[in-house]
Amino acid sequence: MAELLSGKILSEQLTLKQKEKVAELKEKGIVPGLAVVFVGEDPASQIYVRNKGIACETIGIYSRTIRLDADCTQEKLTETIEDLNKDKQIHGILVQLPLPKHLDEQKTLATILPQKDVDGFHLINAGKLFTNQKGIVPCTPKGILFMLKDAGIDLAGKEAVIIGRSNIVGKPAAMLLLNENCTVTICHSKTKDLKEHTKRADILVAAIGKAKFVTADMVKPGSVVIDVGINRVDGKVVGDVDFEAVEKIASYITPVPGGVGKMTISMLMENTLEAACAQAL
Ligand code: NAD
Numbered sequence: 244m245a246e247l248l249s250g251k252i253l254s255e256q257l258t259l260k261q262k263e264k265v266a267e268l269k270e271k272g273i274v275p276g277l278a279v280v281f282v283g284e285d286p287a288s289q290i291y292v293r294n295k296g297i298a299c300e301t302i303g304i305y306s307r308t309i310r311l312d313a314d315c316t317q318e319k320l321t322e323t324i325e326d327l328n329k330d331k332q333i334h335g336i337l338v339q340l341p342l343p344k345h346l347d348e349q350k351t352l353a354t355i356l357p358q359k360d361v362d363g364f365h366l367i368n369a370g371k372l373f374t375n376q377k378g379i380v381p382c383t384p385k386g387i388l389f390m391l392k393d394a395g396i397d398l399a400g401k402e403a404v405i406i407g408r409s410n411i412v413g414k415p416a417a418m419l420l421l422n423e424n425c426t427v428t429i430c431h432s433k434t435k436d437l438k439e440h441t442k443r444a445d446i447l448v449a450a451i452g453k454a455k456f457v458t459a460d461m462v463k464p465g466s467v468v469i470d471v472g473i474n475r476v477d478g479k480v481v482g483d484v485d486f487e488a489v490e491k492i493a494s495y496i497t498p499v500p501g502g503v504g505k506m507t508i509s510m511l512m513e514n515t516l517e518a519a520c521a522q523a524l
Contacts, residue, residue: 282312449471
């Protein structure tokens with residue numbers, strides 16, 4: 244039976260440390276600040292934005308949510324970000340994705356100052372990750388690596404297979420694991436014989452967005468299985484991995500909920516604290 248990699252427990256431990264860090268910074272007169280820009284009314288995004296606000300409040304980070312109408316212009320969005328770039332109270336800026344279709348995601352992300360880009364989606368930060376330089380790393384992949392390291396899982400030389408090639412999860416996760424000396428394969432919707440690849444994985448990361456997509460016959464016995472998926476099925480949140488079957492053969496597995504999702508928020512707090520220190524100290 245696989246050992247559970249609990250994002251819930253780990254994020255609770257991190258929250259305590261982050262609270263201490265915020266208190267330390269406040270003694271030096273620095274109040275870390277995070278701004279979340281939210282365009283439109285997407286219900287899932289509303290939940291994510293609310294959870295980010297709660298996390299900030301819990302550890303003492305100043306948070307501001309800027310809500311813009313669904314029909315907001317690109318100019319208005321750019322102007323809002325530029326104001327936040329100049330705002331000394333704000334050390335981290337996050338634009339909640341996805342944006343309404345008429346807005347240009349890449350142009351929007353490029354407007355955020357790289358040192359305030361706590362999601363790590365700006366081209367400068369993506370480039371730094373690509374070239375193995377210190378920059379701001381996207382929260383979900385950063386959380387995955389944190390969990391693997393915390394469990395003492397040796398990464399060098401391991402076969403890591405990632406299913407999913409998105410800019411926010413799959414690709415940065417692949418780059419982080421490559422920088423940790425894994426041999427990395429990225430699979431996607433056009434991959435032939437997916438199972439041929441996944442069966443080789445010592446570390447399998449599932450970031451697809453399809454409930455219970457990864458079945459036990461796709462998994463190498465004794466491997467580490469990281470489930471990034473968040474899918475709503477009959478009112479319940481389930482991952483991309485058939486947890487009940489896969490936990491019987493994996494050595495480690497992340498649950499959904501209570502796994503990677505918790506770490507994503509923790510890493511957002513971590514990135515905000517790091518950004519505040521870099522800008523203020
Ligand atoms: P995405 O839709 O941008 O990417 C999905 C990827 O899956 C694509 O690259 C696609 O090629 C691949 N794919 C689709 N069908 C496939 C198939 N049949 N075989 C192989 N690959 C296939 O999604 P994303 O933004 O990367 O998110 C993936 C999942 O992770 C979603 O469920 C999302 O909700 C979740 N997510 C969770 C967190 C978290 O904090 N836990 C953060 C971000 C995303």
